[in-house]
Amino acid sequence: MRQILTLFIMFGVFCTNYEKAISSPTKSKLNHPVFQKKFPESPTDLIAIEQQVRSVLENSKKATVCIQGNGSGSGVIISEDGLVLTAGHVSGEPGKELEVLLQDGTKLQGKALGRSSAADSGLIQITKKGKYPFVEVAPPASVFKGDWIYAIGHPGGFDKERGLVLRVGRIIHRSTDTIQTDCKLIGGDSGGPLFDMIGRVVGIHSRVSMKNEQNFHVTVRAFKRDWKRMKEGSIISVDESYAKVERKGGFLGIKRVSHPKGVLVTGVIDNSPAALAKLRAGDIVTHINGVKIESLNLFRYLVNKNGPGDKINLETIKRWEGGNGKIEITLANRNDFIPAKPAPSLKER
Amino acid sequence: MIPQLRLIITAQILLGLLVCPINAQDFLDELPKSRRLNGKQTTEAFGPAGLSAKLSTVTVVSGDKALSLATIIDSDGYCITKASELEENDNFSGIGPSSEEISVSLLGSDKDTDLALLKIDPVVGKPVKWQDSKHYSQGSWVCAMNHQSNALMIGVVSAKSRNIKGRSGVLGVLLDPKDDPEKQGVAIVEFGPNSPAQKEGIIKGDLVIRVEEKEIMSRKDLSEEIKKFAPMDEVKLKILRGEEGIPFSVRLNYMSNVFDMLDRNQKMSGQTSKRKAGFSDVIQHEIPLQPVDMGAPLLNLQGFAIGINIARSDRVTTYALPYKLVQESIAKIQAGLK
Numbered sequence: 001m002r003q004i005l006t007l008f009i010m011f012g013v014f015c016t017n018y019e020k021a022i023s024s025p026t027k028s029k030l031n032h033p034v035f036q037k038k039f040p041e042s043p044t045d046l047i048a049i050e051q052q053v054r055s056v057l058e059n060s061k062k063a064t065v066c067i068q069g070n071g072s073g074s075g076v077i078i079s080e081d082g083l084v085l086t087a088g089h090v091s092g093e094p095g096k097e098l099e100v101l102l103q104d105g106t107k108l109q110g111k112a113l114g115r116s117s118a119a120d121s122g123l124i125q126i127t128k129k130g131k132y133p134f135v136e137v138a139p140p141a142s143v144f145k146g147d148w149i150y151a152i153g154h155p156g157g158f159d160k161e162r163g164l165v166l167r168v169g170r171i172i173h174r175s176t177d178t179i180q181t182d183c184k185l186i187g188g189d190s191g192g193p194l195f196d197m198i199g200r201v202v203g204i205h206s207r208v209s210m211k212n213e214q215n216f217h218v219t220v221r222a223f224k225r226d227w228k229r230m231k232e233g234s235i236i237s238v239d240e241s242y243a244k245v246e247r248k249g250g251f252l253g254i255k256r257v258s259h260p261k262g263v264l265v266t267g268v269i270d271n272s273p274a275a276l277a278k279l280r281a282g283d284i285v286t287h288i289n290g291v292k293i294e295s296l297n298l299f300r301y302l303v304n305k306n307g308p309g310d311k312i313n314l315e316t317i318k319r320w321e322g323g324n325g326k327i328e329i330t331l332a333n334r335n336d337f338i339p340a341k342p343a344p345s346l347k348e349r
Numbered sequence: 350m351i352p353q354l355r356l357i358i359t360a361q362i363l364l365g366l367l368v369c370p371i372n373a374q375d376f377l378d379e380l381p382k383s384r385r386l387n388g389k390q391t392t393e394a395f396g397p398a399g400l401s402a403k404l405s406t407v408t409v410v411s412g413d414k415a416l417s418l419a420t421i422i423d424s425d426g427y428c429i430t431k432a433s434e435l436e437e438n439d440n441f442s443g444i445g446p447s448s449e450e451i452s453v454s455l456l457g458s459d460k461d462t463d464l465a466l467l468k469i470d471p472v473v474g475k476p477v478k479w480q481d482s483k484h485y486s487q488g489s490w491v492c493a494m495n496h497q498s499n500a501l502m503i504g505v506v507s508a509k510s511r512n513i514k515g516r517s518g519v520l521g522v523l524l525d526p527k528d529d530p531e532k533q534g535v536a537i538v539e540f541g542p543n544s545p546a547q548k549e550g551i552i553k554g555d556l557v558i559r560v561e562e563k564e565i566m567s568r569k570d571l572s573e574e575i576k577k578f579a580p581m582d583e584v585k586l587k588i589l590r591g592e593e594g595i596p597f598s599v600r601l602n603y604m605s606n607v608f609d610m611l612d613r614n615q616k617m618s619g620q621t622s623k624r625k626a627g628f629s630d631v632i633q634h635e636i637p638l639q640p641v642d643m644g645a646p647l648l649n650l651q652g653f654a655i656g657i658n659i660a661r662s663d664r665v666t667t668y669a670l671p672y673k674l675v676q677e678s679i680a681k682i683q684a685g686l687k
Contacts, residue, residue: 038384038390039383039384039388039390039391039394040391040394041394042394042396043394043395043396043398043650043651045394046394046395046490046650047490047650050488050489050490050505050650053488053505054488057487057488145379145380146380146384155614155663155665155666156614156663161509161511161512162508162509162511162633163508163509164508165507165508165633165635165665165666166487166488166505166507166508166635167504167505167507167635167665168386168488168504168505169385169386170380170384170385170386171380172379172380172385173378173379173380180379182385182386182387184635184637184664184665185665186614186617186618186663186664186665187613187614187617188614189665208617208664212619212637212664213385213386213387213637
């Protein structure tokens with residue numbers, strides 16, 4: 001028991017230092033002390049937040065659009081030629097024609113590109129050539145729990161008399177694909193932008209919670225992960241994109257990390273199919289069955305959906321021998337290599 | 350266990366306990382509730398403005414039930430609240446800012462603004478101080494009292510001020526889509542939730558043949574006639590059931606009371622005000638309030654009232670009547686009392 005406590009406390013101390021060490025890059029651009037505080041302490045602090053939002057709000061509003069076609073949603077233009085970030089459930093089927101409305105009501109034609117049904121990210125291209133107002137997208141993972149943010153969108157649909165609707169709040173929680181904030185959202189806001197305090201997009205409104213002040217946004221990181229395939233017009237399904245793929249029992253036998261060109265092999269398990277096929281640490285797997293490996297999750301998916309005895313085709317970059325290789329590998333039975341172990345009970349720990 | 354190791358562990362526990370209480374909340378995966386937008390630590394930053402909001406708000410009660418909040422407008426005990434929240438209630442009383450029990454009498458109301466003028470006794474709290482529309486715009490911090498938590502809630506002015514077009518009263522019926530121009534009357538095929546027509550005993554299959562003095566030949570005739578009436582107006586209908594013509598008098602309901610349950614955004618909003626339309630000017634804000642919180646003052650960060658909360662429209666939208674409209678309405682009600 002005492003050991004557990006110690007570990008926990010050590011972890012706690014580590015966390016504290018860690019948080020200080022990686023102070024958000026957003027914060028460093030904001031001079032007022034309120035952005036370093038745990039919470040605002042005076043009207044002066046609140047005024048600083050208000051003024052900061054005001055200094056960037058008009059620019060954000062110019063780039064925020066209403067999207068009509070699959071009901072009514074929102075989106076945000078992120079390039080001069082009119083590429084729009086939105087929610088996957090707003091852009092809908094790739095190729096679909098949609099209407100994109102600027103805040104003054106100007107109607108533009110748009111076409112849905114790809115989307116991820118796992119992360120609820122989606123892309124739309126405005127098809128009419130032109131120079132559109134746009135906003136910067138923040139680098140992935142540049143905001144943290146507690147950071148001040150603001151949300152805008154077209155709740156309930158486009159309303160010129162009302163205009164875009166603003167909400168200000170803080171980040172409650174952040175994970176790889178999702179930011180949770182206390183900004184209030186409703187139908188029609190979906191796909192609209194969440195901004196950091198310097199007016200960069202950090203998320204896209206996705207889902208509402210039962211609790212009014214606890215809603216969900218897709219992270220910029222989720223967009224970046226599936227970027228190429230979404231721009232090509234692909235649908236990234238739940239299975240492929242994220243975690244819980246049902247294992248069919250096929251076993252390859254490599255340890256790996258992600259790599260810009262695919263998956264880097266860091267180790268090979270003795271006598272595994274990978275070892276028999278002479279894969280070595282340092283090799284890079286670039287394709288499985290012709291599909292380019294863009295993430296560890298995609299790799300995992302493409303391997304795990306096969307059972308023992310199934311054949312998969314790998315394309316590899318051979319670091320040791322040089323050149324590229326194409327090999328067919330017959331998967332082994334996972335249970336022969338990794339015995340299924342029961343989940344540790346709380347008592348044991 | 351090796352003694353040295355034990356010492357190290359003990360030291361770490363001691364060190365940990367010193368560090369821990371200060372940063373305990375950082376271990377949590379979620380931002381602590383108190384630091385969120387409507388957490389106690391954040392709302393306290395409003396300072397004196399928060400106190401002004403509390404001192405100028407009273408609760409209007411009937412029996413055990415809180416109906417609305419009200420704003421103290423002068424030192425003689427005059428207050429204003431949202432009139433439609435008092436409908437179908439009587440024996441009003443009140444609770445002051447420091448939980449004082451007070452008597453409340455309803456003096457008059459203005460249908461256009463949905464404001465009612467009240468007199469409280471004894472005089473409690475502190476009257477609001479006003480500021481006009483020069484003192485806020487989209488993004489301005491605002492605050493108001495919340496009845497349920499008896500706490501201050503905050504948010505920002507979230508959209509442009511504007512006119513919210515009125516909505517007529519409704520019978521809460523669905524009509525036969527087939528219009529027969531030769532035949533008199535329109536058949537009722539279904540009732541909406543809280544339909545006042547159903548409440549009066551009208552049944553499916555009944556034909557509406559007359560509204561007030563107007564003979565009804567089509568669906569269009571019927572909807573045009575009903576649109577002339579406001580919610581809570583009594584409308585005389587002539588119904589044909591079989592061979593028999595029966596007169597009915599139906600008190601029209603608010604469109605929200607009947608059709609909100611069929612609207613997705615309204616369903617996810619929970620309770621909203623039954624009258625949330627028909628205001629010639631509103632300030633839109635995002636403070637998460639409930640219908641019972643209407644009638645309270647909306648204050649800016651400087652502690653001045655810029656309006657009176659008048660309708661919770663949905664989970665992202667609350668309307669407040671701006672100062673100027675409130676002043677005109679109060680003058681109108683007072684003129685009617687003389």
